[in-house]
Amino acid sequence: MGTRAGIVVTGTEVLTGRIADRNGPWLADRLLELGIELAHITICGDRPEDIAAALRFQADAGVDVILTTGGLGPTADDMTVAVVAEFSGRELVLDVELEHRIAAILRRLMERYPGADFDAVMAANRKQALVPAGATVLEPVGTAPGVVVAGAPTVVVLPGPPRELQAMWPAALATHTVQQAIAARTQYRQETLRMFGVPESELADTLRLAESRVPGFDRLEITTCLRRGELEIVTRYEPAAEPSYRALTEVLSEHHRRELYSTDGATVDDQVAALLAGRRVATAESCTAGLVAARLTDRPGSSAYVTGGAVVYSNEAKSAVLGVDPALIAEHGAVSEPVAEAMAAGALRRFDADTAVAITGIAGPGGGTDEKPVGTVCFSVQRTDGATRTEMLLLPGGRADIRERSSTVAMHLLRSVLLET
Template sequence: MSVRAGIVVTGTEVLTGRVRDRNGPWVGEQLSELGVDLAHITICGDRPEDMEAQLRFLAGEGVEVIVTSGGLGPTADDLTMAVVARFCGREMRLDAAVEARIAAILEPLMKRWPDLDPEAVLAANRKQAILPEGASVLDPAGTAPGAVVPPQSDGKPTVVVLPGPPRELHQMWPAAVATAEFQRAIAGAGEYRGQMLRIFGIPESEIAETLRLAEDELGPPFAEVEITTCLRRGEVELVARWQPAAQATWDRIAEIVGERHARTLFSTDGSLVDDQVAELLTGRSLALAESCTGGLMAARLIDRPGASAYVAGAIVAYADAAKRELLGVDGALLERHGAVSPEAAEAMADGALERLAADTALAITGIAGPGGGTEEKPVGYVCWCAKRSDGALLARSMTMPGNRTEIRDRSTTFGMHLLRRLLRGEEFPL
């Protein structure tokens, strides 16, 4: 038996794309770990009728659980609690204990903004203490409490109401899951297993062909494994999900993928190339020299906690003068080969190794566009050089498709893979 869920993301700022929704996917992942199938994410603005229509739609599709995010704030357009109460057929009432709790939370906050009128702040937040009767209240992580609202009758969904800010939502999720209402709603969720394979350096159509071969060999049981593939930041991701009875089928599919893509399959345990590079850098000291990526490569590496143990630093030598002064790249070399050339990339790597006293360096120089391209070196032409202080080196140059942002982003992915292969002592096969 399978338990299905839907997620309703509210907020005109999300609907219109000014704010990216990060809650839908996150909640979906948590549900998946609980064996619950996410069927739909729906996004609406701050119009209550649209939100109610989405709740009805999801109920009509037979989902057992609906999770909403957003619309719990102090402003008048934050209406989620009231809409959910109406949908579940429950009255709204002021919860005095919750009101006192919010007041206690606001006290230190108001000290940070001494110019504010405390009465106005309390009034703005009192509405956050008005909650559906019969719901389990979830303690606020910010100032907005959430709720798990049970259905009035069997066959209707249980609604989990959570705030929009991802950090608050994450913090309140375990309490929501722990409620008796939620556990009742997901009783009967089946066990699923999952695995992700990551491949770098092939087009997506190649994976489609591999899966066709697997289907030819395995016949109908192939369909017992749910497989999706997608291209992400230049990597092909293959995600599989199956019930325990289909384990042998998946094992064979994974084997076929591993055989056909032996040289390009780099992750079978969910690890990102970023995880692998971080692991490989343990005990080493990395220096970066960036031109077109302009700090993105450093930012991507330093995004991980603990990066200070192996990232010495980066030199973003965007102007030619900076390449000469900060990285010691020979002016004559720049003149002869150009600032975007394999020669410049290697000289930048050498400069980074020396100036940052590091044992590993990665240099990236390229033409991110939209201007600056020539016939010989068009927009998208990028040169990478990964080098160790012992002289070992992997270098590549190629022209990447896409716009400025895409070229810069994919250049960091390519750089990660070059670094990974250098650190593993591999040759780069592309």
């Protein structure tokens, strides 16, 4: 039968985008680990009628557990507990022992502020000791306690600050009430495939073919996502459906053998980092403004293989920093394959590397020509032993899209050169 859950994220600051929601995705991962199906994540402002509507929506969707985040502070707009009490048909009562524990926390905190009015602060925080009658109290991590309210559905009320929520989660999960509510949970496996160089429409055609060829295809929950110019295919399934998943990967491998570069979830960044072991790599970038260098160094131990990088926009900088011949730029243009090759060669010399990746392009919004429109990008990857890949591509999108896609293309070209023996 399984267990279904819903998440209600409260907070006008989250609803309006001033603060990004980190709690919903984090809780979604925890639910997946537990074998609980997440039905919905809803975000609502700090208005009691909207919080109540979000709770009713989740309940009407048939979830077994609702997790709420935020709205547990002492200010007037923190009203999640009161709304949950009304939703659950329970009276809101003062937990005197909890009030004393909150007071002790506040006294410790106020030692930093000599002369502060403790009584005034405590009066503002007293509302945090009001809980639905019969609820299980989750001890505060900051000053705000959480609560678990049994029912159909059970409601778990968690704080908004991610640090507090994450620290409180194990205690919430360990309560008898939550364990009862999720008793029917199952087990899920989640696998990730990654492709590069195949359009979504072509992948969609292959998935339709797989649907007709793979027994038990309907037991696979497949999500495809375009990320950094790659296709990420995430499949969730119960253990009994593993043969169906293996058959799916066979179909995808058969039809996209060149484009399917990762079957274990490893990113191209992960693979390049492993291939660079024992090597020294340098970067020379124009339109990508250091994005490739950032991807190469965004992991522990990267200093062992990244020797340096240069971001060079002007022709003068390309010549002064990387030794690119001005005559070469004048003849072919700054955005050209010969200049990309010269930039890579210059990075090899300048940073004493054995591998270099160079990018020069036109990311926009202006600056393109009929011959070289916005999105024209040239790449060159070189090794001192002679292995080289140089390409010119026309990439779609605005400035941010072109830069992001260019960094991904560069990582894949680097990967291909590193794989050469």
